[in-house]
Amino acid sequence: MPSNKDDGGWKKFVWDSEKGELLGRTGSSWFKIIAFYVVFYGCLAGIFIGTIQALLLTLSNYKPTWQDRVAPPGLSHTPRSDKSELSFNLNDMGTYLPYTKALREFMAKYNDELQRDQMKYEDCGEEPATYKDRGELISDIGTRKACRFSRSLLGPCSGIEDNEFGFKEGKPCVIVKLNRIVSFRPKPPPSNASVPDEAQSKVQPNVIPIYCTNRREEDAGKIGEIKYYGIGGGFPLQYYPYYGKLLHPHYLQPLVALQFTNLTLNTELRIECKVFGENIDYSDKDRYQGRFDIKLSINSL
Known part of the structure; x- marks a missing residue:
């Protein structure tokens, strides 16, 4: 073809x-x-x-534009697991080693030698005081100084003398902080009536109180004594407000250490911790808004 x-x-x-x-x-x-x-x-x-x-x-370099849509503040703790469960065996160091390691790494940024620069840090006192005003966010003042926070304020939970943070003796420590929010000024409870009866002993001027108790009725009487370490046993107001990473790059959040000194062994316990304040709310959708709960289980067998 x-x-x-x-x-x-x-x-x-x-x-x-x-x-x-x-x-x-x-x-x-x-x-x-x-x-x-x-x-x-x-x-x-x-x-x-x-x-x-x-x-x-329309955006500011110093403050989020839509910050009013955030429900402050978040309350978080260290050590922390995915399921907020701390479980270990007193006779097996390997079971609590991840917790103590996390605490040592977290507390490292609070070492005193890192806070000696007079141009970056200042002493704000070891007693609760009112807010530390460092000017407006948008001004020509520049970088703001940060309040020092010494690890020694956390007593036996500081990790200075006991780098096992009480886990070895069955008296574990948990370090708690309020999450950073630019310009947020937490307000103490307006009256004792706004605080549960069992937590009213924690209320004092210039402090956001924190209180922990059993979350389940069946755990009543099994938690034992909880000791609170820090300035005023809560979050002192002189560490607020926070001016953001740009203006407050060396800012250190105030910490509260909780030590559970007499937990019932070989039992899973549910513990809830809450902070109380006039502008602090809680949400069922966010279990870390103004509170958190953890499962604690110490085995000795």
Whole structure:
């Protein structure tokens, strides 16, 4: 059969010398379509860049624009597991080694030698005091100093003398902090009536009190004594407000150490800790908003 030479095959489609077409288009046609898409996508890129720049002009370098949509504050603890469960055996160091390691790493940033720079840190007292005002967020003052917080304030839970943080003796420590929120000023409870009866002994001026108790009725009487270490046994107001990473890069959150000194052994216990304040709320959807609960289990068998 004779070969089909009507269209010249694919070679003629790529380049047609008779019509001067490349891939079915002449040079002027290619120029027009390329110019169109260059202008089209250039305009899209310009609109995109313009909207981003306009958005950036509405944002502050010092404070989140929509911070009012955050329900403050979060309460967190160290050591912490995925299921908020601390379980270990007194006779097996390997079972509590991850907890003590996490505590040592967390407390390392509170070493006294790291807080000696007079240009970065200042003494704010070891007794509760009112807020430490360091000016407005947007001003020419620049970087703000941070209050020192010595590990020694946490007593036997500081890790200075006992680097096992009480776990070896069955008296474990948990370090608690309020999460950082720019410009947030936690307010103490307006009255004792806003605090449960069992926690009213923790209320004092210039402190956000924290109180822990059994979460389940069946655990009543099994928790034993809980000791609170820190300034005023809570979160003192002189460490607030926080000015953000840009203006307050060396900020140290005040800490509270909880030591469970007489837990019932070989039993899983549910413990809830809450902070109390006029502008502190709780949510069933967020178990760390103003509170947290942990499962504690110490085995001796």
